Amino acid sequence: MQIFNYDNITSLPEKTVLVLGYFDGLHRGHQALFEEARKVATVLNLKIAVLTFPEKPTLTFQKFEAEMLLKLTSDVQRERLFEENGVDYLVYKDFTSKFAHQNSSEFLSAIRPKFKPEVIVTGFDYTTGSDMVNLHSTEDLKVINVSEVKDREGKISSSRIREAIQAGNVALANELLGYKYEITGLVVHGFARGRELGYPTANLVIKDFIHLPAAGVYTVDIKEEGTWRRGFASIGYNETFGGKEKTIEVHIFDFSEEIYGESLTVRWLDKIRDMQKFDGIDGLVAQMKRDEEKARNYLAAE
Numbered sequence: 001m002q003i004f005n006y007d008n009i010t011s012l013p014e015k016t017v018l019v020l021g022y023f024d025g026l027h028r029g030h031q032a033l034f035e036e037a038r039k040v041a042t043v044l045n046l047k048i049a050v051l052t053f054p055e056k057p058t059l060t061f062q063k064f065e066a067e068m069l070l071k072l073t074s075d076v077q078r079e080r081l082f083e084e085n086g087v088d089y090l091v092y093k094d095f096t097s098k099f100a101h102q103n104s105s106e107f108l109s110a111i112r113p114k115f116k117p118e119v120i121v122t123g124f125d126y127t128t129g130s131d132m133v134n135l136h137s138t139e140d141l142k143v144i145n146v147s148e149v150k151d152r153e154g155k156i157s158s159s160r161i162r163e164a165i166q167a168g169n170v171a172l173a174n175e176l177l178g179y180k181y182e183i184t185g186l187v188v189h190g191f192a193r194g195r196e197l198g199y200p201t202a203n204l205v206i207k208d209f210i211h212l213p214a215a216g217v218y219t220v221d222i223k224e225e226g227t228w229r230r231g232f233a234s235i236g237y238n239e240t241f242g243g244k245e246k247t248i249e250v251h252i253f254d255f256s257e258e259i260y261g262e263s264l265t266v267r268w269l270d271k272i273r274d275m276q277k278f279d280g281i282d283g284l285v286a287q288m289k290r291d292e293e294k295a296r297n298y299l300a301a302e
């Protein structure tokens, strides 16, 4: 996959099938667009290009709130997901006021020389330009509107996934995403209490603007230096110890190494319980033993 900046390209190397959208999370609904694009690309011998934005277009239209910067993937993971979905050319454009003010025909005139699209693929409800037009095929440009992917509850969408994560329902989020929700963090020093509990925990600092699951205890898989291992995680205030700051901590089973300064990737498999305030260490440790059993026995449905 080659990565370009929209403003720097006059034309991509080869003719394309162009996929349009922001694609927060690249979930099963988004994946359907890329499946369609791959079919078209194979038949017509085209490259797959995506025009997307580093940040959510809503930032350009609405009063700023820090929440708006939060995403379902890190930038690095998003690029990897585009690649896994078969994208050859990933093109970023800052979603600026000037860009947004183009109407759909100005937009098409701007993108056609750059992308040389033979086909455009969009979602059924995707609109383009300040006139918010739902693109349709013309004589010289085919447009495919991919219909919505649904489950029992309705349309699969980034907002449903965000809600599931914020409610701690990571299992549902994973089902809708079509892969396991993951967050990468840097291991820093905490209060060095974990080892006394018999469960040393790597305290993670998250540098990406990414949605955190709700406070609670979770079964997780953790990638440490390239190897995936089972563990459990807590997100919350460690109320038993009067914790004032929200921490994200993971304990890796059957593992004992100093790992400060490493980046760990955590896959959130299932929630075990809410965080609790215990009267003392014994109660917490007894509960963590029960949590451990659940986490070890959890079989991730692939």
Ligand SMILES: Cc1cc2nc3c(=O)[nH]c(=O)nc-3n(C[C@H](O)[C@H](O)[C@H](O)COP(=O)(O)O)c2cc1C
Pocket: 190, 191, 192, 193, 194, 195, 197, 199, 201, 202, 203, 217, 218, 232, 233, 234, 237, 238, 239, 240, 241, 249, 250, 251, 274, 275, 276, 277, 278, 284, 288, 291
């Ligand atoms: C699986 C798991 C479950 C936890 N559950 C709780 C809890 O219910 N209540 C709580 O106060 N702390 C809980 N903790 C957090 C511990 O209080 C924390 O790991 C311990 O204080 C060590 O902190 P440190 O890494 O800063 O030394 C949990 C930690 C893990 C890994």
Ligand SMILES: Nc1ncnc2c1ncn2[C@@H]1O[C@H](COP(=O)(O)OP(=O)(O)O)[C@@H](O)[C@H]1O
Pocket: 187, 188, 189, 190, 191, 192, 193, 194, 195, 196, 199, 200, 201, 202, 203, 250, 251, 252, 253, 254, 255, 256, 257, 258, 259, 260
């Ligand atoms: N099984 C394990 N899971 C996570 N971290 C471990 C494990 N074994 C050893 N460690 C190390 O121990 C540290 C955590 O110990 P802990 O007493 O909780 O101290 P801290 O408060 O600094 O996190 C981790 O950052 C890591 O370097």
